[in-house]
Amino acid sequence: MKDFILKHIAAIILPFICIYGFYVILHGHISPGGSFAGGIIVGLSFIAFITIYGSRKGHAQMPDKVLVFMESYGTLWYGIMGMIGIFKGVPFLANKLAGVNLGAPWALSSGGLISLIGIGVGIRVTSTIITLFFTMMEDES
Amino acid sequence: MKVILKNLMVNYPYFIAAILFIIGALTVLTRNNLFKKLFGINIMESAIFILFVGGANIRNGIEPILNESEVGAVYVNPLPSALMLTGIVVSVSVTAFALALIVRLYESYGTTNARRIAEIRNELTTK
């Protein structure tokens, strides 16, 4: 696409959409939102970049190796966080029972494992969305 | 009869959810295009979501986020909302996979009409 206005407006507005997505992921435990919605918003900002600037520049920004890494290790991260409970001798995915410091409520770092798991799930949802669109738009051309 | 009508008026979200489910089922059964069938499946899913979340709601209640400035407020039930969050994500992945299958079907048969695809398959198998 060779639209001058679209490209320059997108260059201004897309970083803010991306940062809003990270805000929704990080504040998922003290305000409405959550890692699924935030991950989809971050992924959609990348998809807007791909549709405006073309698929080749999008691949240069997000190579397939990075996507595969994010996808698989984001899923594994959930299991690793759950294993903390096993090492402490309490059930799988235990949070307060495992002796994790919960922190002060209404603070950004509160919740123990919950905020850590949320970041991992947000990253893998982002990579899922981008992978789906790359495959679908590759097929078209 | 009058009692039933009054109950339907009181339970209006459940009633509309039932109507949406029926419209979705009708779309899946009587429309031949595969995209239309996909729309029907999505409508049926959202009807189920409305049924669950409507059951959790309380008149004059507030959303399930702990708020210390509101003393004595009634929180709505948070459990169906958490279950339906899972449902929305599953519905997105089902839609993505169905679209991928539609692309492959279009490539091999040249149409997205389910009836036409069945005719072509019949011709191929009877020969």
Added chain:
Amino acid sequence: MNFIAADYGTMVLLLILVAASLAMYFIKDLLHAVVVFGAYSLTMALLWLQMNTPDLAITEAASGICMTVLMMIVILRTSRKGE
């Protein structure tokens, strides 16, 4: 029946949902039907906000309005044939 003001808002949103789903049943052009599906999802997100579940509202707004509609338009461009 002791309805309050929020109930009437919910009723209007539910009627819009029924109208949008009927429109999706009757419209012949598939691209128009996809646009109506986006309107359906937007009404759905407003309905979750009306029913006191903001978590579902933000997830539905992200997945239903943007994600599903974009995927369907990308796929429709490869197989652009009406009914």
Added chain:
Amino acid sequence: MNLKIKKLFALAVILMSVYMIIMVVAELPPYGEPNNPVHNNVSERYINDALHDTGVPNMVTAIVFDYRAYDTMFEAIVLFAATLAVVITLKRWKKAGDNK
């Protein structure tokens, strides 16, 4: 002709299920009342103890990531499997010796 009979049959099935569903909906407890059977001790436990148990004020996040975290883990695996299926179905794999 055959098509019309099939459509009429579908309409008959739909009308019967409309009758059944409306009869069930009329029997459900009234919408929006605070003492319905759904608001039992389970939801009370979540509302009262969520901050003490998990340190998170948002109860939906507390349920999704702490009380029912096992459920969410397999949901993430469902999303992973869906991506895998779409990539396998849609990607054009290069045949061996195709580019040489």
